[in-house]
Amino acid sequence: MKKSILAACILAGVSSVPVLAQDDADLREALAKQQKEIETLQARLNVAVDKLDEKQAGTESNTKIGGYGELHYNNTDGGDELDVHRFVLFLNHKFSDSVRFYSELEVEHSLVGEDGPGEVELEQAYIAHRLSDTSVAKYGLFLVPVGILNETHEPNTFYGVERNPVEKNIVPTTWREGGAGLVLHPKGGWQFDFAVTGGLNVPTTGGQAYLVREGRQKVAKAKADNLAFTGRVKFTGIAGLELAATMQWQDDVTQGVEGVEATLFSAHGVYKKGPFELRALYAAWSLDGAGAEALGRDEQSGWYIEPSYRLSDKLGVFARYNEWDNEAGNSADTVKEQTDVGINYWLHPNVVLKADYSSFDGALDGHALNLGVGYAF
Template identity: 55%
Template sequence: MKRTLLATALLGLFAGQQAIAAEDTAQLRKVIAEQQQVLEKLEKRLEQTENRIEKTADALEASGSSAKNATTIGGYGELHYNNITDNIKGTDKKEFDFHRFVLFFGHEFTSNTRFFSELEVEHSLAGEGKKGEVELEQAYIEHDFNRSFTGKAGLFLMPVGIINETHEPPTFYGVERNPVEANIIPATWWEGGAALNIKAMPGLAFDVAVTSGLAVATTGDKAFNIRSGRQKVSEAKGEDLAYTGRVKYTAVPGLELAASAQYQSDLTQGAAGVDTAAATLLTAHAIYSLQDFTIKALYAQWNIDGKEAQALGHDKQQGYYIEPSYRFNESVGIFARYNAWDNKAGGSADTEITQTNVGVNYWLHENVVFKADYEQTGGAKDADGFNLGVGYQF
């Protein structure tokens, strides 16, 4: 009887263990199945992530490729209203003029090689009997040989003065560009040739250029007039090239110092019957900004050989200006500028012209500006009045 009971108990225990084992196995299988589902979902997510990464990489590669072959368009323009009274002649100038409409076209062939151009319409209308002109002010190829050397060839702005290379309306004060750089340097001034920019060290750079030169008249009202001597690379006479150099220092925050020199062996380009007029241009400028206050100063001088130039007093031409300004915020800034220049400084007569400007700039946007200034001209001229303007760049 005892043996029967023992056997029965053992059988029950074994059956219970079997039931427990079966239950554990079922739970284990269930856990394994759940883990397999988790792994499958994880693998699916990994595949989706990999696909997204591949698509992103393809997009980046495509955008990088397009960036290296990007064509860009930009430009600037300005409308002026001048209300100036000539107190000597007794005449008034009250005139609206869309002075400049400019389009930029650029193309980046590679990260090291690019093209840039600037096409301008002056005074709205161009053609026979019209007051305006269509001008190609820049068209050059630029190439980075390495981090220190960049070269360009074609038609480009000369590396002289403050506004010659940067003259978009939102970048300077006053409706009209300052008369010193216009009449002495003479901005805007471009030539055809080749140039090299050398970054010697952070904040120190040199520019050298060999280009076409000026071709001044030797008789008449425009005799040895520097501004009128610009050939604008339009079938320009090339008997005498021009050699230009500049050093620029910007290592100190807020400070820019620069000096330029140009030499041309004959400003007349070999004109018959006149003395050779070798000419040297020297310029220097400083710009210093301290928070919202900025001061600019520039000096420029031409020295011209030749008896014809000396006889007219044009063998020395010089000018300077100083311009303090204060910008209250992103929208409003005020300035004052004193200008003095003389295109006949080599003569005995007092031919220096002075001009004082005071005014305000209002930036509707960082690239859109409204301007107003009052000007008073003295010395060899006597005039006064005001100017209004609106300008943009993009």
């Protein structure tokens, strides 16, 4: 009997082995299937994360922030002054390879308000639309294509604490207008700029009457009864040389008050060879009107020449002679003269310390010592 029971147990155990083996195989197959599904899900998750990272990285690289600023100390015959002359922020965005946005927001003289001398101004805000490899259209608020400093005036790019008086009073820098423009870049180092914009609105009474600088409307509810038409040709086809000429015509710079037609002509040259650089500019306005003629302001012109020399990568010296007259149409001697000498010391290519001495002659008389720090990023 005992032998029969033992034999039955052995038989049952032996017969169950295939069943257990089958269950183990099924379990291994299920685990392998789940592992494969997990790996597939992980791969999909990795792809999704990579795409998200690419999108975020693309968004960050497409929007750029920059700016520049200047602190000035001026010791003049009229007293001493310390001023955060300007602080500017750039915000640029790339919508696509052919459509981009550029802007500049500027704070002048630090304090803005009822008791403050400063201003907050929108200097640029425009869309650049690349039409082809050689042409770009502009729509919005942009800088007028004229002179040397009007389009490039970060403090690390020029000599002297203050911007030169000719481009300030005659061009007049910084000069921006709202409208549309076209820039053409054919081969051979040529560039052609065309713009149709809002124009000047010069005052016709008071001490500032017919002064072109006072006619800038800064596109702040600007009167646009009479638009301005600007054209520039620039040549940079020879290494180290830039030559450019600009003309602007406006049917009436008083925007319907007196009917004063105005024409601007400006030409400049920049030559750079090794450590030596030479800049020169001439600009002249012609205003057609009895009121402007009576004040001698029917002709307003000026010029300057500026040699400079880089003694090292960090240190440079310059001299500049400026001559301008906003009443060149009269017979009196109203020419203003200014001679500047000074140094720039670059702590970094985008950070500069400046010092210069200015002597005023002609219709002006006096001198000034100027110190400054400027930066761009």
